Amino acid sequence: MSDERVYFEDRGERLLRELHATHGISRRRLLQLTAAGVPLLTGLGRLTAPARAQAGPAAGNRAILKPLPPGWFVNFGSNAEMRWDSVGELGYTIPNERFFVRNHTSTPSIGASSWRLRVFGSGLRPGRHRTHTVEFSLDDLQRLPARTMTASIECAGNGRSYFASQQGTPAGGTPWHLGAIGVAQWRGVPLAEVLERAGLRRRAVDVLPEGLDSNVISGGVDPGRVRRPLPVRKALDDVLLAYEMNGRPLPADHGFPVRLVVPNWVGVASIKWLGRIEVADTPLFSPWNTQLYRLTGPTYPPDQPPLTRQAVKSAFELAQGAQLAAGRRHVLTGRSWSADGPIEKVEVSVDRGASWRRASLHGPNRRGAWVRWSMPWMPAVRGAHELRARATDVTGTVQPSTVPFNDGGYMFWAVVKHPVLVT
Numbered sequence: 001m002s003d004e005r006v007y008f009e010d011r012g013e014r015l016l017r018e019l020h021a022t023h024g025i026s027r028r029r030l031l032q033l034t035a036a037g038v039p040l041l042t043g044l045g046r047l048t049a050p051a052r053a054q055a056g057p058a059a060g061n062r063a064i065l066k067p068l069p070p071g072w073f074v075n076f077g078s079n080a081e082m083r084w085d086s087v088g089e090l091g092y093t094i095p096n097e098r099f100f101v102r103n104h105t106s107t108p109s110i111g112a113s114s115w116r117l118r119v120f121g122s123g124l125r126p127g128r129h130r131t132h133t134v135e136f137s138l139d140d141l142q143r144l145p146a147r148t149m150t151a152s153i154e155c156a157g158n159g160r161s162y163f164a165s166q167q168g169t170p171a172g173g174t175p176w177h178l179g180a181i182g183v184a185q186w187r188g189v190p191l192a193e194v195l196e197r198a199g200l201r202r203r204a205v206d207v208l209p210e211g212l213d214s215n216v217i218s219g220g221v222d223p224g225r226v227r228r229p230l231p232v233r234k235a236l237d238d239v240l241l242a243y244e245m246n247g248r249p250l251p252a253d254h255g256f257p258v259r260l261v262v263p264n265w266v267g268v269a270s271i272k273w274l275g276r277i278e279v280a281d282t283p284l285f286s287p288w289n290t291q292l293y294r295l296t297g298p299t300y301p302p303d304q305p306p307l308t309r310q311a312v313k314s315a316f317e318l319a320q321g322a323q324l325a326a327g328r329r330h331v332l333t334g335r336s337w338s339a340d341g342p343i344e345k346v347e348v349s350v351d352r353g354a355s356w357r358r359a360s361l362h363g364p365n366r367r368g369a370w371v372r373w374s375m376p377w378m379p380a381v382r383g384a385h386e387l388r389a390r391a392t393d394v395t396g397t398v399q400p401s402t403v404p405f406n407d408g409g410y411m412f413w414a415v416v417k418h419p420v421l422v423t
C-alpha cells in the first residue's frame, strides 16, 4: 500500500468521525453522499471529482501497464522498484522498460491528439482571475524550442525500508529499498518557455501542475488529482515539460504524452500525465505540499518546509545477501548521487565500517544524476559479511550512519548495510 494511501485512509476515517460528531451525520450517510457526488468542503478540498476530462481508465486492472519481470523489478502493485542487482549491465541511463514506477493511482490511457495542456490563473496576463486559459496541444509544444537533459527522478521515500531494518523504526508506505530512482535522458520544452508564452506576470509566485490520472480516493476522502505547487523561481530555472524519454515518446507509465521533470527535487514534483498548470500571484497549496512530503516526527519542529532537494546516497549493484566465492577477486560496483553537485568521493567498507577504501569513479559525474564506481575485493574469510558504501558530494556533504526518523519515511540517506555471503 502506498504511503499516501495509508495516510489518506487514516485521515478519511478521522474526517468521517469528526463530521459525525459535529453534524450528527452518520458514517453511512456520508459515504452515500460522497458516492452520489455531493461535494463536501473540507480542509482537504472537495470530496468529489471535478468533471472528468481527457483521461480514460487504462486497459485491464493493472496500475502499471509495462511488464515487470521479477529479475528487474520488485513489484509493490502500483509501485515497482528497480532491482539494483540488475543494474550492473546497464549504461549511465536506465532504459524505459527498466525504469522504476511510482503511481499514486493507476496509469491512465491518454490519446495524444485530443490531449491539451491548460495553463491558467491569476499569475497570467491579462489576469482575468482563473478565466484566462491558454491551451497547448502536443504539436504546439513540439514546435517550441526543445531541450535535452539527463536527470534522475527519485522518490522521496526511496530507502524507506531501512528505517525499519537498520534503525528499528518502521515507517508506513511503500517499503522501497534503494531502487526508487532512475536516470534518463529527457527531451522537451522548458517550462519557462511555456509560461512566458502563456503570459506570465512578474508578480506570479507559484505554479501548480496537475496530473490527468484519477483522483486519489481513499476512505471516502478525495483530495483530488495528484498536484504539487512549485515556486515560480524553480519553474523558470530548469524544469522541463518532457515528451521524450531516452529518445522515444514517453511511455504510458512514465507520463505520456507529457510530464514534468523537476531536476534534483523529490520525485513527486515531476508530475506525470500533465493536464493543467495553475499560475498564481498568491501561494498555492495541495495536500502534497501541506500534509505529505514534509518531515514530521519526534525530533522535527512543527512546520518543516515541504521537501524539495534530494540528499546524498549510494547503492551497490548487488543483490542483498549475494553469494561471492572466497579467495577470488571480485569487482564491487555501484552508483552514488546527490542533488547538490557531483560526487567528490565514494568510500567502501567490507568490515562493518572499521576501515574504508576509496572506490574509482567512472564516466559522467553529474549533479542531479549519478556517478558509477567500482572497487576490487578479494574476500578471504567465508561467512556473512557486510558491505557499506559512503559518498561525499562536492559540497562536502557525507552520508551519515543514521538519520533521524520521520513519520513518512522520507529521505533515508544514511549509509546502507549490505549483507553478502562469502562461500
Ligand SMILES: Nc1nc2c(c(=O)[nH]1)N[C@H]1C(S)=C(S)[C@@H](COP(=O)(O)O)O[C@H]1N2
Residues within 6 Å of the ligand: 099, 100, 101, 102, 103, 104, 105, 153, 154, 155, 156, 210, 211, 212, 213, 226, 253, 254, 255, 266, 267, 268, 269, 270, 271, 272, 273, 274
Ligand atoms: N500525475 C502523477 N504524477 C506523478 C505521480 C503520480 O502518481 N501521478 N507520482 C509521483 C511520484 S511520487 C514519483 S516518485 C514520480 C515517479 O516517476 P516514474 O513513475 O516515472 O518513475 O512521479 C511523480 N509524478
Ligand SMILES: [Mo]
Residues within 6 Å of the ligand: 102, 154, 155, 156, 157, 267, 268
Ligand atoms: Mo515519490
